[in-house]
Amino acid sequence: xxxxxxxxxxxxxxxxxxxxxxxxxxxxxxxxxxxxxxxxxxxxxxxxxxxxxxxxxxxxxxxxxxxxxxxxxxxxxxxxxxxxxxxxxxxxxxxxxxxxxxxxxxxxxxxxxxxxxxxxxxxxxxxxxxxxxxxxxxxxxxxxxxxxxxxxxxxxxxxxxxxxxxxxxxxxxxxxxxxxxxxxxxxxxxxxxxxxxxxxxxxxxxxxxxxxxxxxxxxxxxxxxxxxxxxxxxxxxxxxxxxxxxxxxxxxxxxxxxxxxxxxxxxxxxxxxxxxxxxxxxxxxxxxxxxxxxxxxxxxxxxxxxxxxxxxxxxxxxxxxxxxxxxxxxxxxxxxxxxxxxxxxxxxxxxxxxx
Ligand SMILES: [Zn+2]
Numbered sequence: 216x217x218x219x220x221x222x223x224x225x226x227x228x229x230x231x232x233x234x235x236x237x238x239x240x241x242x243x244x245x246x247x248x249x250x251x252x253x254x255x256x257x258x259x260x261x262x263x264x265x266x267x268x269x270x271x272x273x274x275x276x277x278x279x280x281x282x283x284x285x286x287x288x289x290x291x292x293x294x295x296x297x298x299x300x301x302x303x304x305x306x307x308x309x310x311x312x313x314x315x316x317x318x319x320x321x322x323x324x325x326x327x328x329x330x331x332x333x334x335x336x337x338x339x340x341x342x343x344x345x346x347x348x349x350x351x352x353x354x355x356x357x358x359x360x361x362x363x364x365x366x367x368x369x370x371x372x373x374x375x376x377x378x379x380x381x382x383x384x385x386x387x388x389x390x391x392x393x394x395x396x397x398x399x400x401x402x403x404x405x406x407x408x409x410x411x412x413x414x415x416x417x418x419x420x421x422x423x424x425x426x427x428x429x430x431x432x433x434x435x436x437x438x439x440x441x442x443x444x445x446x447x448x449x450x451x452x453x454x455x456x457x458x459x460x461x462x463x464x465x466x467x468x469x470x471x472x473x474x475x476x477x478x479x480x481x482x483x484x485x486x487x488x489x490x491x492x493x494x495x496x497x498x499x500x501x502x503x504x505x506x507x508x509x510x511x512x513x514x515x516x517x518x519x520x521x522x523x524x525x526x527x528x529x530x531x532x533x534x535x536x537x538x539x540x541x542x543x544x545x546x547x548x549x550x551x552x553x554x555x556x557x558x559x560x561x562x563x564x565x566x567x568x569x570x
Contacts, residue, residue, distance in 0.1 A: 241285040246321055248371060253281040256316045263371055265363050266356065271343050273360065275367065276326040278306075280313050286320025287478050290376035291471060292368070294327035295349045295383070295437060298338045301454030302382035303327055305467030312468075313481065320480045323376055328368060331360070338387045339559075349381075352440040353431060369440060378412065379441040380474065382467060384454025390514040391548035393466060394420035394494070394565070396450040398427050400442050408447045414487040415477040416451055416470035420547070422494040422565060455514065456551055494565035497547065501560055502527060504535045508555035510562075512546055519543045524562055527555060540564050 243255035253259035258281070262274035291309070293302040306324050313322060327333045328348060335342045346361035353373075354365025373379060385391030397413040399406050413421050427439040434440040441448035451470060454463035469486065477485040502508065510525040518524060518540040527535045538561055540546075549562040 242283060243281060243285050243321070246279050246281045248277070248279060248323070248375070253279040255281055256283040257281055258310065258313075258315050263367050265360070265367050268357070268360075268363065271360055273331050273364065275328060275330060275364065277372075278310050278322075278324040278326065280310065280315050280318060280322040280324070282315055282318030282320050282480070284319045286318075286480055287377040288321045288323055288375060289475065289478065289480065290323045290325070290372050290379040290441075291382060292325045292328055292372065292379065292437060293382045294325070294329055294333060295381065296339060296347075296386050297327060297329040297333035298336065298387035298457050299384045299454060300457060300459050301384050301463035302451075302467050303333075304459055304464045305382070305471065308464070308468050309471055317482070318480060320478070322475070322480070323372060325368065325372060328364065336387075349383075349437055350435050352434050352437050365437075368437065373437070373441050373444060373446060376441070376446055378474075378478070379438065379446055379448040380412075380416070380471065381436075381438045381441075381448060381450045383450060383452050384463060384467075385452070385456055385514075385548050387457035388550050388552040388554070389455060389548045389560075390510075390551040391452055391455040392420065392515040392545070393418040393453040393463075394422055394547055395452065396422050396424045396438065398436075398438055398442055398448070398450070399423065399425040401425075401429075405442075405445075405447065409442070409449055411477065411487075412447055412449045412474055414491070415474045415485045416449060417473050417486055417488045418451060418453060418466070418470065418491070419488060420492045420494055420545070420565070421488070422497050422547075423568070424497070452548075455548070492545075493568040494545070494547070495568040496542070496544075496566040497563060498541050499560045499563045500524075500538060500541060502538075502555040502557055504529065505556050506530060506535055507553040508538075508550050508561055509553070510549050510551055512549065514546055514549055514551075516546045517544070518546055518564060524549065527561075538562075542566055
């Protein structure tokens with residue numbers, strides 16, 4: 216964030232707080248987005264177009280659930296990583312479950328942000344340019360396909376919303392325990408709002424994350440991009456290894472509904488995490504080699520500093536490295552399929568805050 220940006224972000228945040236002042240007292244007008252609009256009290260779906268360049272374009276399937284009464288616009292984004300299925304499936308359930316006539320405010324869902332990757336069943340990347348969509352925000356409408364998808368999401372969703380949930384899980388190759396990234400902005404009132412979001416989503420581990428860059432032009436992550444524009448946001452991780460297990464899907468559904476309840480968008484009390492494990496430091500350990508990774512431990516195991524977590528072999532089966540934990544903590548995720556490439560993650564360790 217540049218110094219110039221801070222007042223803008225704070226102004227947006229005060230507008231966000233003001234939007235709480237009289238929830239439900241005013242009626243909504245139509246919600247226009249992309250090339251369609253949704254009337255108050257209705258649910259509508261359509262696509263956001265991502266412009267073509269060199270013959271390559273795509274579109275982003277979205278749904279707007281538009282309440283009769285004015286309230287917060289909550290953006291739910293799934294499928295930045297398209298092999299992360301539980302958040303994607305959870306949004307379809309929520310679409311069916313949320314009655315727009317009983318809703319205060321508006322839910323703006325991106326069903327599958329990286330549709331080309333979903334169609335090709337790729338982990339991490341957009342197949343047209345092999346970039347990680349959650350590393351290219353705020354995007355560039357004249358850039359490669361990943362950058363253009365990010366720019367469309369930033370312009371049409373981030374800028375339109377009052378708060379945002381960037382919903383992830385372990386990718387197709389990642390065994391992962393459920394946790395939330397609570398990204399700090401350095402502004403106390405704002406960070407208190409995002410702390411409440413993180414608690415409301417209800418996952419049992421919360422990472423206190425002060426590592427994200429403050430320059431909007433290089434914000435990289437969707438959640439960080441929203442925060443740098445004054446929009447409270449968290450990144451959630453619930454699900455693993457390309458599975459569609461009921462526990463993971465329903466964790467995502469429950470988390471969203473609990474956040475919506477905390478904002479007064481739907482009836483009922485939120486179910487926040489009451490005593491989460493706070494993680495005050497985390498590190499992703501990357502592979503130095505192309506080859507095969509063999510995990511020695513499982514997701515969620517406690518590891519001590521220097522303990523061997525897994526090993527990398529080359530394509531002939533020769534040991535290249537025993538990869539060790541950088542400090543004592545919890546294995547938040549670990550790669551659980553053989554391929555590993557230099558520069559790609561092997562596992563993430565989180566240090567537990569004592570109190
Ligand atoms: Zn992800």
